Amino acid sequence: MSIQELLNENCVYWMRAEEGPNSDIVISSRIRLARNLRKTPFPHLLDRETGMRIMEEIKSAWEGSSLPILKDQELVNFDRVTALDRQILMEKHLISPHHAQSDVPYRGVLIDGNGSLCTMINEEDHLRIQCFLPGLQVNQAYERARFTDDQLENRLDFAFDSRRGFLTSCPTNVGTGMRASVMLHLPAMTMLGQINAIFNNIGQLGMTVRGLYGEGTEVIGNLFQLSNQITLGQSEEDINNNLSTIAIHIVEQERLMRDKLRAEMHYQLEDSIGRAYGILTNARVMTSNEAIALLSNVRLGVDMGIIRDIKLEALNELVVAIRPAHLQKKVGREMDPFNRDVARAQVIKERFSQFLG
Amino acid sequence: MYCEGCKEKLATVHVAQIINGQKVELHLCETCAAGKGALMFDLGNTLSISHLLGSLLGNPYEVQDLQTPSSVQTCPSCGMSFASIKHTGKLGCSQCYTAFEQELEPTLRRINGNSQHVGKIPSRSGQQVLLKRQIDELKTRLHQAVSKEQYEEAAEIRDSLKDLEKNLE
Numbered sequence: 001m002s003i004q005e006l007l008n009e010n011c012v013y014w015m016r017a018e019e020g021p022n023s024d025i026v027i028s029s030r031i032r033l034a035r036n037l038r039k040t041p042f043p044h045l046l047d048r049e050t051g052m053r054i055m056e057e058i059k060s061a062w063e064g065s066s067l068p069i070l071k072d073q074e075l076v077n078f079d080r081v082t083a084l085d086r087q088i089l090m091e092k093h094l095i096s097p098h099h100a101q102s103d104v105p106y107r108g109v110l111i112d113g114n115g116s117l118c119t120m121i122n123e124e125d126h127l128r129i130q131c132f133l134p135g136l137q138v139n140q141a142y143e144r145a146r147f148t149d150d151q152l153e154n155r156l157d158f159a160f161d162s163r164r165g166f167l168t169s170c171p172t173n174v175g176t177g178m179r180a181s182v183m184l185h186l187p188a189m190t191m192l193g194q195i196n197a198i199f200n201n202i203g204q205l206g207m208t209v210r211g212l213y214g215e216g217t218e219v220i221g222n223l224f225q226l227s228n229q230i231t232l233g234q235s236e237e238d239i240n241n242n243l244s245t246i247a248i249h250i251v252e253q254e255r256l257m258r259d260k261l262r263a264e265m266h267y268q269l270e271d272s273i274g275r276a277y278g279i280l281t282n283a284r285v286m287t288s289n290e291a292i293a294l295l296s297n298v299r300l301g302v303d304m305g306i307i308r309d310i311k312l313e314a315l316n317e318l319v320v321a322i323r324p325a326h327l328q329k330k331v332g333r334e335m336d337p338f339n340r341d342v343a344r345a346q347v348i349k350e351r352f353s354q355f356l357g
Numbered sequence: 358m359y360c361e362g363c364k365e366k367l368a369t370v371h372v373a374q375i376i377n378g379q380k381v382e383l384h385l386c387e388t389c390a391a392g393k394g395a396l397m398f399d400l401g402n403t404l405s406i407s408h409l410l411g412s413l414l415g416n417p418y419e420v421q422d423l424q425t426p427s428s429v430q431t432c433p434s435c436g437m438s439f440a441s442i443k444h445t446g447k448l449g450c451s452q453c454y455t456a457f458e459q460e461l462e463p464t465l466r467r468i469n470g471n472s473q474h475v476g477k478i479p480s481r482s483g484q485q486v487l488l489k490r491q492i493d494e495l496k497t498r499l500h501q502a503v504s505k506e507q508y509e510e511a512a513e514i515r516d517s518l519k520d521l522e523k524n525l526e
Contacts, residue, residue: 038482041435041450124447146477153479159451162486164465165474167451171461172468174454176476206470233471 003074003111007085010317010326012092012115013132017312020135024303025251027183027223027316028093030132031141031240033149034125034168034177036159042169043107043122051106054126061155062110069144070151073112073119079105087325089118093132099123117148124169125177127152136247138180138240146236165232175232180240182247187222187300188257189250198250199224206230206239207246221292221319226250258304273301281352285338286345291322310355318351362389432456488525492518 006012014020014028036042037054046054059075078086083103090100092115099107099120110119120128129152131145159167166177173179189195199209208229211219226247228239261269276297280286299315301307320326322344328335331343360368361384368384431438437449439457448454454461465472478487495518502511 036451038451039434042448044445044447045435045437045449150480153481158479158482160479160482160486161451161454161474162483162489163473164454165476166479167448167454169447171448171465174465175469175474178476230469232465232469233473233475235476 002113003076003081003109006111006113006115007088007329010321011313012094014093014116014134015313015316015320016134017316018134020133020137022248022251023135023312025185025254026136026247027185028132028134029137029141030093030130030179030181030183031138031145032179032181033127033129033145034166034173034179035127035129035149035152035156036167036169037126038157038159040126040159043124043126044169046106046122048104048106051104051122054122055106055108057156058110058121058127058152061152064155065151067151069112069117069147073110073117075108075110075121077105077108078102081108084325084328088329091320091323091325093320094118094130095120096123117144119148125173136182136244136251138182138244138247139237142178142180142236142240173231176234176236176239178231178236178239179227180243181225181227182243184224184226184247184250184254185222185296185299186224186250186254187296188261189254190222191261192257194253194257195224198253202226202246203229205242205246206234207243220289221296223292223296258300262304269304270306273297273306277301277307280348283345283348285341286348287341288323288344291344291348292319295319314351314355318348321351322347358384360384360386360389362386430456485525488521492521492525495521 014030017023017027020026020028037057040054041050043051055077062070062073062075065071081089081103083100086095086100086103089095089109090097094111094115095109095118102122107122109121111117116132118130118132120130129145129148131141131148133141133144161167165175168174168177186195189198202209206229208227210225210227211223226243228243230239234242276294280291280294280298295315295318298307298310299312302310302312302315321330324340327340327343327347330347335343358368360366363386366386366388369387370383370385370390372383372385372390432449432453433456434452435449437453439460442448442453442457448457462472478490480487495514499511499514499518502508502514
């Protein structure tokens with residue numbers, strides 16, 4: 001599958017819930033490795049000429065590898081990708097909002113067919129190697145990202161210092177250059193007011209919590225991104241094991257809270273799930289945030305067996321398919337916010353009738 | 358004081374957060390504070406990691422900032438000054454880590470609690486470091502072998518140590 005097919009498809013690999021453990025609560029796992037070339041200005045200082053040279057170096061490193069894991073990837077310069085398509089990559093969580101804004105030829109991605117490996121080129125660092133997998137698979141995602149890293153390092157001189165580790169543009173990433181994260185869906189803990197109790201203490205464990213689209217974004221749809229804060233003085237394995245352990249602990253808490261809801265607030269629970277379902281299937285105009293919040297309730301209904309015949313994978317897809325760029329790609333034209341709200345309600349209605357059909 | 362969110366209304370809500378042991382204060386109006394919720398502060402760029410970091414780097418309590426002459430110099434490789442690093446929260450190139458080592462040290466320690474890398478070593482760029490780590494490991498094993506009086510094994514280890522140390526030179 002090429003990048004064009006990936007852009008036209010709603011589904012990318014991390015959405016395939018049935019292929020990942022604990023995917024009812026842990027939607028996806030991500031590893032990001034920041035790497036830079038030696039003696040080369042970091043991307044925020046790049047001029048076109050140096051930028052193009054870096055792009056060429058990365059291109060020949062990629063072309064020089066005969067291994068399938070790299071051969072199966074495609075290198076795409078962003079001057080060849082429309083603003084809408086870049087936004088689609090961002091809405092699928094494959095690139096950062098910041099990277100989606102670049103349209104210069106020396107920025108781009110090295111991406112595989114199903115979106116499980118996606119390296120951002122000349123974003124905040126020269127390379128940000130990423131791997132995305134469904135469910136709780138932090139260690140597996142690291143193994144795959146590490147493999148791409150090893151292959152590229154065979155042919156590229158990375159900036160590395162014995163004391164500081166991998167040198168990165170922002171000193172908050174120096175060391176392993178690794179950010180490991182899991183996307184968690186925690187409606188029951190939110191409803192029962194348990195979220196702050198857990199997340200207020202997470203900082204002491206070297207972890208941090210962010211919103212749906214990473215740094216500086218708000219929490220919507222009860223979706224929380226848990227990631228490591230510390231990058232220096234701990235090994236990748238330790239960081240990943242810590243993150244997985246904490247994620248499992250939170251998963252268990254969420255399951256406990258769900259049981260509590262079922263036992264003590266059965267009517268209220270079914271009521272809010274039923275209402276969400278009713279609005280999603282009947283509304284004619286719907287904002288993105290409202291849809292994501294309601295889909296969170298439906299997802300909880302599916303997890304708890306209250307709603308049948310809907311797969312988690314379909315819901316993962318739908319949360320992305322209703323974002324502005326995906327809607328505009330589907331309709332084939334640019335739309336103002338109101339028309340998007342109308343199109344969104346329509347898409348949701350269609351999908352739900354497919355689920356039941 | 359005006360709200361740090363909308364910059365229009367008076368700030369009436371004051372929040373203090375501890376991030377990595379460092380106190381960060383927010384001053385917001387009621388509308389902005391209500392919109393943020395207790396957990397996330399989405400104030401656009403003013404509170405992004407790089408801005409917070411910039412303020413950490415420019416902490417007035419860092420006395421050496423004023424004393425070390427290198428704080429007025431620029432990176433010999435990319436020409437970045439420490440003042441602009443403080444402003445953007447980003448370094449200019451990998452050599453900045455050496456040029457501004459003294460200035461960065463306390464911040465790295467504060468963020469991570471430890472400023473020595475113990476993670477992955479790249480096989481090519483980190484060849485020397487890998488060798489050193491291997492040598493250290495062998496030395497430990499040599500000590501163990503000698504203390505257990507396993508002299509045959511100790512001799513083997515000593516030979517491979519010699520080989521490795523040759524490579525290091």
